[in-house]
Amino acid sequence: xxxxxxxxxxxxxxxxxxxxxxxxxxxxxxxxxxxxxxxxxxxxxxxxxxxxxxxxxxxxxxxxxxxxxxxxxxxxxxxxxxxxxxxxxxxxxxxxxxxxxxxxxxxxxxxxxxxxxxxxxxxxxxxxxxxxxxxxxxxxxxxxxxxxxxxxxxxxxxxxxxxxxxxxxxxxxxxxxxxxxxxxxxxxxxxxxxxxxxxxxxxxxxxxxxxxxxxxxxxxxxxxxxxxxxxxxxxxxx
Amino acid sequence: xxxxxxxxxxxxxxxxxxxxxxxxxxxxxxxxxxxxxxxxxxxxxxxxxxxxxxxxxxxxxxxxxxxxxxxxxxxxxxxxxxxxxxxxxxxxxxxxxxxxxxxxxxxxxxxxxxxxxxxxxxx
Numbered sequence: 001x002x003x004x005x006x007x008x009x010x011x012x013x014x015x016x017x018x019x020x021x022x023x024x025x026x027x028x029x030x031x032x033x034x035x036x037x038x039x040x041x042x043x044x045x046x047x048x049x050x051x052x053x054x055x056x057x058x059x060x061x062x063x064x065x066x067x068x069x070x071x072x073x074x075x076x077x078x079x080x081x082x083x084x085x086x087x088x089x090x091x092x093x094x095x096x097x098x099x100x101x102x103x104x105x106x107x108x109x110x111x112x113x114x115x116x117x118x119x120x121x122x123x124x125x126x127x128x129x130x131x132x133x134x135x136x137x138x139x140x141x142x143x144x145x146x147x148x149x150x151x152x153x154x155x156x157x158x159x160x161x162x163x164x165x166x167x168x169x170x171x172x173x174x175x176x177x178x179x180x181x182x183x184x185x186x187x188x189x190x191x192x193x194x195x196x197x198x199x200x201x202x203x204x205x206x207x208x209x210x211x212x213x214x215x216x217x218x219x220x221x222x223x224x225x226x227x228x229x230x231x232x233x234x235x236x237x238x
Numbered sequence: 239x240x241x242x243x244x245x246x247x248x249x250x251x252x253x254x255x256x257x258x259x260x261x262x263x264x265x266x267x268x269x270x271x272x273x274x275x276x277x278x279x280x281x282x283x284x285x286x287x288x289x290x291x292x293x294x295x296x297x298x299x300x301x302x303x304x305x306x307x308x309x310x311x312x313x314x315x316x317x318x319x320x321x322x323x324x325x326x327x328x329x330x331x332x333x334x335x336x337x338x339x340x341x342x343x344x345x346x347x348x349x350x351x352x353x354x355x356x357x358x359x360x361x
Contacts (some may be wrong), residue, residue: 002336039299124300130296133347161349163356168347183300 043107045127046177047204047232048191049211049220052100054198060086062101065193069178071162081152081167083175084190089144089238098238101190101199104129104150104175105223106232112142112151121172127204127232128177136171143172147224150174177232204232264333267326269352275305276307282334285311308348316352324350 066084067074074081078214090096110129112121120135121142131142131151143151151174154167161167164180178188186192191199200212220234274281283290288306311343315330316323323331324345335342349356 037301037303039295039301061334124298126300130297132296134293160251160351161347163312163349163351163353166347166349171347179300180302183302 001145025190040124040126042125042127043205044203045205045232046182047106047127047202047211047234048177048188049102049200049202049214049234049236051196051198051200051236052098053237054196055101056193056196057088057097057100059062059195061193061195062086062190062199065189066103066175069162069181069189070165070176071160071167076218077156079153079155081154081173083152083173099236100238102148102150103190103233104146104177105148105229106175106177108230108232109228111145111147111229115141115145117141124179128179128182130176130179131172131174131176133166133168133171133173138170138172140172146174147229149226161201262337264337265328266317266330266333267317267328268330269317269323272314274314275310308344309353312350312352313354316350316355321352321355322350 062131063084063086064074065074070083072083073080084101086099086100088097088099103144106127106129108123108127110121110123112129113123116122118135118137120130120137121129123129138153143149143153151172153172154169157169158167165176167173178186178190180202181188187201188199191201200211200214204207204212204215206212215234218236220236221238222229222234223229223238225231276284285306289308289311290326292301292304293308295304296307312323317326317329320326322330324330324342325332327333331342331345
């Protein structure tokens, strides 16, 4: 190879490098100014690990935070929606009791999505299972299909909904893993509200995330694992 | 002859302009107003299309910074009196929709209130 050719290559390499250095901060600033404009991707799978040993009996802070964040009444009338509930379990033989929060388990293979006739019930690429209420016809098949009784139907007209959480009569709804907060880079309201930090939220697909590391080291269970739904919510200590 | 035509044409235009106003075109309370994301005339014709497209992107793909968001419409155009785009004959959304006799479903689920005002109320 001639000497000129090598020099030419060297020159091209340095100029490309210089251009990258000049452009990169600008692009970074543009992204920051305009927020996240990329669609969510399956590189991320949002999930939670709930430590039932730390979940205090009688504490209802996660449920209260959920209701406040999403504008739910908290059960003033018998037909009101319930996205999250505290369940208390007792082993009759040993007498051991434990409490845990129960909500949509954000399955990888969600039965609610399988049965939906309109495509309203869907799983986002990042693993969050949602209802597109624009498409929901209120047939409630998904409520029948859900093994966790996680979904509610809105029976009565609603007023003063939260701007970030549109809800309306005639549609089915459930825990959204606070998708409007997650998209802003925040944690779901329940995880933030837990006084004992027993709800850990994170990316199950990232081996370096705190939640993945913990799942690797402690024993955790999926509820009704026999159904093979691969839930995004895991429980520790049950 | 040509002059006559021109005169007739001019008269017709005046008449139609008068007629439009006398049909009771709504006078809207445009809230803060200001520079819209598109030309107002274009928005009058096409706002529903862009809102539909963006809502699907937001719900299914989590893209929350598009420029045609309903929340942004409300942020600028909610009345400064009651922070709402519906509820009165001159409300920004309801005024036109009443006049055109087109039902708006949006606000059966979505908040019609300016979100910055709601945040202030909470604190």
